[in-house]
Amino acid sequence: MGSAAEQTILVTGGAGFIGTHTVVQLLNEGFRVSIIDNLDNSVIEAVDRVRDLVGPHLSQKLEFNKGDLRNKEDLERLFSRTKFDAVIHFAGLKAVGESVAYPRRYFDNNLIGTINLYEVMTKYNCKKMVFSSSSTVYGQPEKIPCVEDFELKAMNPYGQTKLFLEEIARDIQKAEPEWRIILLRYFNPVGAHESGKIGEDPKGIPNNLMPYIQQVAVGRLPELNVYGYDYPTKDGTAIRDYIHVMDVADGHIAALRKLFTKDDIGCVAYNLATGQGTSVLEMVAAFEKASGKKIPIKLCPRRPGDATAVYAATEKAAKELGWKAKYGVEEMCRDQWKWASNNPLGYRKSQ
Numbered sequence: 001m002g003s004a005a006e007q008t009i010l011v012t013g014g015a016g017f018i019g020t021h022t023v024v025q026l027l028n029e030g031f032r033v034s035i036i037d038n039l040d041n042s043v044i045e046a047v048d049r050v051r052d053l054v055g056p057h058l059s060q061k062l063e064f065n066k067g068d069l070r071n072k073e074d075l076e077r078l079f080s081r082t083k084f085d086a087v088i089h090f091a092g093l094k095a096v097g098e099s100v101a102y103p104r105r106y107f108d109n110n111l112i113g114t115i116n117l118y119e120v121m122t123k124y125n126c127k128k129m130v131f132s133s134s135s136t137v138y139g140q141p142e143k144i145p146c147v148e149d150f151e152l153k154a155m156n157p158y159g160q161t162k163l164f165l166e167e168i169a170r171d172i173q174k175a176e177p178e179w180r181i182i183l184l185r186y187f188n189p190v191g192a193h194e195s196g197k198i199g200e201d202p203k204g205i206p207n208n209l210m211p212y213i214q215q216v217a218v219g220r221l222p223e224l225n226v227y228g229y230d231y232p233t234k235d236g237t238a239i240r241d242y243i244h245v246m247d248v249a250d251g252h253i254a255a256l257r258k259l260f261t262k263d264d265i266g267c268v269a270y271n272l273a274t275g276q277g278t279s280v281l282e283m284v285a286a287f288e289k290a291s292g293k294k295i296p297i298k299l300c301p302r303r304p305g306d307a308t309a310v311y312a313a314t315e316k317a318a319k320e321l322g323w324k325a326k327y328g329v330e331e332m333c334r335d336q337w338k339w340a341s342n343n344p345l346g347y348r349k350s351q
Contacts, residue, residue, distance in 0.1 A: 004030035009256065010084045010126075011035050012069060012117065013091030015042035017200040018132070018189055020050050022088065022249040024198070027058040029253055034082060036075070037091065038068040040109075041203060045347040049197045069113030075120040086128035086259055087121060088252055089114065092161070095207045096136070096305065099158035110161035118172060127176070128259045130252055131169060133183045133269065134162045135241070135310055144277075145313040148185070148269045155305045166269065173267035180265040182255040187241035187273035187312050189248045191332040192339035199339030200245075201346030209283060210242070210336055217293045217337070218344040224295055226280055228302035233309060237280035241273040241311035244327035244335070248272050254323035273312030274325040283329065290333035291341070 009026055013019045014035030019042075026033050027050075035047065044064070051059035067074030069091055092110040093099070099106045121127065136159030138146045154160040166183050173179040190210040192199030205221075206212040215221040229236045251272040259265065278286075284295050317323050 007085040007260070008032040008034065008082060010078065010082075010087045012087065012089045013037055013042075013132075015039060015044065015046050015064070016090055017042075018186070018245060018248055019090045020046050020198045021193055021245045022090075022252045023050050023062065024053055024193065025246075025249040025253055027054045027061055032061045034063050034065060034078065034084070036065045036067045036069070036078060039066060041093070043201070043347045046198060046201070049347070053193065053195055053197050069116050070108065072116050072120065075116060079120050079124040079126070084124070084126045086130070086256060087117065087126060088130045088256070089117060090132045092132065094134075094158060096156050096158050097207060097303070099161075100156050100305070103157035106157045106161050111164060114165050114168070118168075122176070127179045129169070129179075129181045130255045130259065131165065131181060131183050133166055133185045134159065135185050135187045135271070135273070135312065137163045137166060137185060138310065140307040141310060144309055145275060145311050146271065147313045148271060148316050155307070170267045177266075179267070180259050180262075181267040182259060182265065183267065183269040184251060184255060185269055185271050185312075186248055187243050187271065187310070189245045190242050191244040191246065191327065191335040193246065194335055194338070196335075196338035196342040199336070199343065201343075209240075209280060210287075210332075213284060213287050213295055214336055214340040216295050217287065217291050218340050220344070222296070224284065224297045225300045226297050227300050228306060229299040231302070231308045233279055235279050235281045238306060239277040239279050239309035239311065241276060242278055242283065242329065242332055243273050243325055244332050246335075247274075247325040247327055250326075251317065251321070251323050254317075254321040258321055268320075270317040270321060271312040271314055272317065272323075272325075273314055274328070275312055275314040276328075277309055277311035278329055283333075286329045287333045287337065290330070291337040
C-alpha cells in the first residue's frame with residue numbers, strides 16, 4: 001500500500017456536515033481529496049472554511065466540483081480526468097419527516113444517485129467505497145444495544161433508502177468480488193470542529209436535536225420542542241446514542257485504511273457510536289451547562305416513527321477497525337456551542 005500522499009479520494013456530499021469534518025481529517029492525514037456536491041443542503045462557504053482550517057499547503061490537495069450524482073455526465077467528467085483510489089459516499093437527503101412527505105424525492109436522490117455512482121466507479125475500475133449508512137436501518141430494535149448482525153428494517157422512506165442501498169452494496173459485492181465496501185452506520189452525529197470554524201448548518205427548521213438546541217441558545221428559535229415526554233425511559237424522553245462528528249470523521253479514516261490494507265473485506269457494516277444512550281433532557285442539561293444559557297422547552301406529543309431508545313454495540317468497530325469514540329457528551333456540547341456562538345447564523349455572514 002502506498003502512503004496516503006499518493007491516494008486520491010472522491011468525497012460525495014463533501015460540503016455537508018459530516019463531509020466537511022471528514023475532508024479536514026483526510027487532508028491532515030495526507031490524502032488528496034476531490035469533493036462533488038450539488039450544494040442542495042450545503043454551501044460553498046463550508047468548503048472555503050475547510051481550506052482556511054487546513055492552511056494553504058494542504059488546501060492545494062483539495063478540489064471542489066459542483067455536480068449532482070443524478071447527472072451521470074457530472075461523474076463521467078470527474079472520473080475521466082482523475083484516477084480515484086476510493087470513494088467516500090455521503091451525498092444524500094437525510095430528513096426523516098421530509099422523506100415521509102416526499103418519498104419520491106428521497107428515492108430519486110439517494111437511490112438513483114448512488115446507482116449512477118456505482119456504474120461510473122465500475123467503468124473506471126475504482127472499486128473501494130466507504131458508504132454512509134445510518135442507525136435507521138435498525139428500525140425500532142427488538143433489543144438494545146444494536147448489533148451489526150441484527151435483522152434490518154426501516155420505519156420511514158429515508159431509512160428505507162439507507163436499507164436499500166446497503167442491500168444494493170451487498171448484491172454488487174457478491175456479483176463482483178473485487179469490490180471492497182464498508183458500510184458505516186452512524187448513530188447521532190453532533191458537535192463541531194474544535195476550532196468553531198465548521199459545523200452543522202441545516203437549512204430551515206432543524207430536524208435534529210442538537211442544531212435545534214443550538215438555534216434556541218443563540219436566539220434564532222424561541223423554544224425547543226421536545227417530542228414525546230411519556231416514553232418508558234428514566235425521564236420520559238427518547239434516548240439516542242450521540243457521537244461527536246470528529247469521531248465520525250476519524251471512523252472514515254479507519255475504514256479507508258482497512259480498504260487499502262485488506263483484500264478480503266467483502267461488504268461489511270460497522271456502527272459508529274459511543275455505545276452510550278443519552279436522553280433528550282440530559283442533552284439539554286449538558287448544553288445548558290456548556291453554554292451558560294437556559295433552553296426553554298415545550299413538551300409535544302411523540303412523532304410517528306420515532307423509536308423509544310436506540311444505542312449501539314461498538315465492539316466490532318473497535319476490534320476490526322481499531323476505532324473507538326474519544327469524546328463524550330460534554331465535549332459534544334462544548335464544541336457545538338463554540339461553533340454556534342461564533343456563527344449564530346451558520347455559514348451566512350453575520351449581519
